[in-house]
Amino acid sequence: MDLAYIPSPSTGVINLGPVPLRGYAFCIIIGVFVAVWYGNKRWIARGGKAGTVADIAVWAVPFGLIGGRLYHVITDYQLYFSEGENWVDAFKIWEGGLGIWGAIALGAVGAWIGCRRRGIPLPAYADAIAPAIAFAQAIGRWGNWFNQELFGRPTDLPWAVEIAPDKPGTIEGATLYHPTFLYESLWCVGVALLVIWADRRFRLGHGRAFALYVAAYCAGRGWIEYMRVDEAHHILGLRLNVWTAIVVFVLAVAYIVISARLRPGREEVVEPPKPTEAAADDAPAERSASEADRLDKGHDAAPLDKGHDADPADSESAPRS
Numbered sequence: 001m002d003l004a005y006i007p008s009p010s011t012g013v014i015n016l017g018p019v020p021l022r023g024y025a026f027c028i029i030i031g032v033f034v035a036v037w038y039g040n041k042r043w044i045a046r047g048g049k050a051g052t053v054a055d056i057a058v059w060a061v062p063f064g065l066i067g068g069r070l071y072h073v074i075t076d077y078q079l080y081f082s083e084g085e086n087w088v089d090a091f092k093i094w095e096g097g098l099g100i101w102g103a104i105a106l107g108a109v110g111a112w113i114g115c116r117r118r119g120i121p122l123p124a125y126a127d128a129i130a131p132a133i134a135f136a137q138a139i140g141r142w143g144n145w146f147n148q149e150l151f152g153r154p155t156d157l158p159w160a161v162e163i164a165p166d167k168p169g170t171i172e173g174a175t176l177y178h179p180t181f182l183y184e185s186l187w188c189v190g191v192a193l194l195v196i197w198a199d200r201r202f203r204l205g206h207g208r209a210f211a212l213y214v215a216a217y218c219a220g221r222g223w224i225e226y227m228r229v230d231e232a233h234h235i236l237g238l239r240l241n242v243w244t245a246i247v248v249f250v251l252a253v254a255y256i257v258i259s260a261r262l263r264p265g266r267e268e269v270v271e272p273p274k275p276t277e278a279a280a281d282d283a284p285a286e287r288s289a290s291e292a293d294r295l296d297k298g299h300d301a302a303p304l305d306k307g308h309d310a311d312p313a314d315s316e317s318a319p320r321s
Helices: 023-045 052-075 087-091 100-118 122-140 142-147 180-202 208-227 240-262 275-296
Strands: 013-016 019-022
Touching: 019 023, 023 052, 023 122, 023 142, 052 100, 052 122, 100 122, 100 208, 100 240, 122 142, 122 180, 122 208, 142 180, 180 208, 208 240
Parallel strands: none
Antiparallel strands: 013 019
């Protein structure tokens, strides 16, 4: 008899009247808000302006969600396009299924667009939000707990998670499994703290803080992925995501080494004003210039007060003593 384990929610949906509140979506939303809030604090500390992270997130978050879903659907196409499956389910993102690799890749494209619109270097922005993304992942992983998905092999450890026997990937006769969602959540918190420490200690710049986040995450994702039992494609005996973690880890480490040699130190963030701010700042100057022109031409000169006589000493025709 198992005396200790992590129970799973009986349902992943809480109905607030006619509005369904899905645990998976709720965790994703909370993660995004935390990432924007903390990323904004780090961006200001690096010399940026308040609100910039949120402005760029308007581009990065939708691109990231689309990229994450595309990666999942493409790598697990059999879940949606094989015989007997409904392809419409590929659009049901609230049921789970976001690939972090696609989310980061396409999210970076969205961030690049937002940075270009603001005249900000993408590497500086990426360094500021790197630990914030890791914290967001730590929160978002609890969405898998609500959906009872992405668990590991059966185990009798005290922190095992209970999974309903009718869930995909379960093994007959087993009810308790490794909570790989919890392992990854804790790992992401550790990655965030590592990046924060290294950034303060070594003043990482030019995208190296972000690359450290990527490398550290991949190191943990590799062994966590190896524990999972859900259906996945294999290459040379390893799950596809394990190979992805290995390749991305090598690229991230190579970037850190090469970047440190070519562009040591941390860039100084000089953020130009928003277009609306620039227009507002220029308007008074334009008005002042126009007023000066009118005064030079003799227009709009202030008339003398008709109710008082002018001081003779101020007149050119006044007799000199």
